[in-house]
Amino acid sequence: MSIAQAGVTTEGLTGPEPAPPVRRRSKAGYLLLLPGMLWLVVFFLVPTIQLMATSLYDPNGSLETGYTMTGSISNYWTALSTFQAPFLRSLLYAGIATLLALLLAYPLAYAIAFKAGRWKNAMLVLVIAPFFTSFLVRTLAWKSILSDNGFIVSTLKDLHVLPPDGRLLATSVAVITGLTYNFVPFMVLPLYASLEKIDLRLVEASKDLYADGFTSFRKVTLPLSMPGLVAGTLLTFIPAAGDYINAELLGTPQQYMIGNVIDNLFLVQLDYPIAASCSVILMLAIVAMVLVYVRRAGTEELL
């Protein structure tokens, strides 16, 4: 190790090559990174800083009178205490939707990866087919699917799952259903990519080593699909937690999530400082949860 390092250093200092290949490659690397970095600075870093600044403005200002920067940390307390319920609801709905999406997507991704044979590509196209229509239209479609005189509600009533005056629309069930439906493809695709890469000879090896079908899945297939599982849950949970369309179209103010609150504060109440505080809180909460989650999932080596 130390010899190798010494070798590299002396070569870099005294070697006949003026530019060692390693350094040249990293220069090219930075060049390639440049557009992406610029994009991030302009469209992510600057707005985020602006958002954080806004969250600290004097809450008594308005668009007409202008805002003054007072470093009002109290905005955060106001946001948290006033909108505690929608915050918790967002995390809860997104969590349940992510879990449901995982339960639906894993078998599907598994089937596409290992059982679909020549139907593999057709099935993948079907998974992304919903993207050909707009998010809004698809969510509106659920409104009629779950409507009070729709097929599902009447069937559930016939089966006495729902009471005679029960409904699905305008309940948390409808909102979570919508969220699950909308984000399932984001779960399927990374899971599929992960599963498809698994060397089936490893599964055979586990069977040779006394693992039955289920144990083999638990000890080999599942751990090897963890990168896809983590990616899929993140791609589902993060946007679902910030979503407001599903609650808006399929729920009532009783089901409103933090996205609806922010939407309302920004566009209706024009209360920018509190709206910004809510956004920052949501962002920090998600970042913290993701960090803990990725740690716990232990996928660093696999990613």
Added chain:
Amino acid sequence: MSDRDTDQREQHDRTEAGADLTLTSITKRFGAFTAVDDLDLVVEQGRFFALLGPSGCGKTTTLRMVAGLEEPTSGRIEIAGRDISRLKPYKRPVNTVFQSYALFPHLDISENVAFGLRRRGVRDVKRQVGEMLELVELGGYGKRRPAQLSGGQQQRVALARALINRPQVLLLDEPLGALDLKLRRQMQIELKRIQTEVGITFVHVTHDQEEAMTMADTIAVMNQGVIEQMGAPHELYDSPATTFVSNFLGQSNLVRAEVVARDGERVVVDAFGSKLVAPTGRARRTEGKVWVGVRPEKVFLARAGSETGDDSNVLGAGTVSDVSFIGVSTQYLVAMPWGQELTVFEQNSGARDGFRVGDQVDLHWSAAHTFLLDADQDAHAGDESYAAMAGASAS
């Protein structure tokens, strides 16, 4: 300690059971293609058994059927008299060292090796894993991941992972195929040592005839889904049963001849006017048209017309057409009057001068080293250099 005693007693009981591996009329078809054709095989308990054959002859398929990863189209597989043909792979007392190793990338070396024990709920896993890693000389590597090991080390982990389960039969599918020559030789010795030490039946698949001959007690030569011949390495080499075996295992000179006389011990044939003698024990055919065979290193060259011993077979009037010096020996090609070229390896003992291209020579060898094969078989079957040449000239 007492733990270990019971372990060993169990081990002992199992070995006493006479756990022969028996394949009876095993056939495997993939659609219309027959990969393994009505194969019969008995591997005795505790043997180092080599399944040798060219690429695509059905070795892996045979092994996978024993492991339970492929279902035979028909036939029976038994271990110690118990029919295991329809058992799931995880219920068979068999473990495999895969050609690709198939180590679990998400587990460290210790957990890879412990995998089988943990599935069976064995106690005392840690000690056993430690001992097994010592056996394959990888003590101290337990915390690494497979990707952090060299090819040879990975190979030994694959071996340890299978061996730790003390299977009744260990299947090895070309485990040394990915290693370079030097490491391969080293691992051959290693494998042989471990097999002797643990006394488990090894079924070792390879297409390297040298590997099979140096390691195995018994070799089965397989070709196109059937076993051509089975026996100890020197038996196969000295007394091949088919032209395929005579060419695939080493090299052979095969000359067309016809049986003219025979008594209890010897068969006399006529090859292009020369009378040649072969022991009956090495004659696969004792009448009509035959191939007379002799290994190139058994043949001596002599100046045309010189005296030879009484019990020698002699083919005369050859002309040296090519001489290649290979260090320890020299390889001669001798053109015979009937247009065939025969090969002779001669040791470079320094006792006499070599021959040169164009020299007139006689070939002679001891009658005891002569074998006779069925003339209906292709003289070039199993001859890889001939196949390569034919392929090259065809394209």
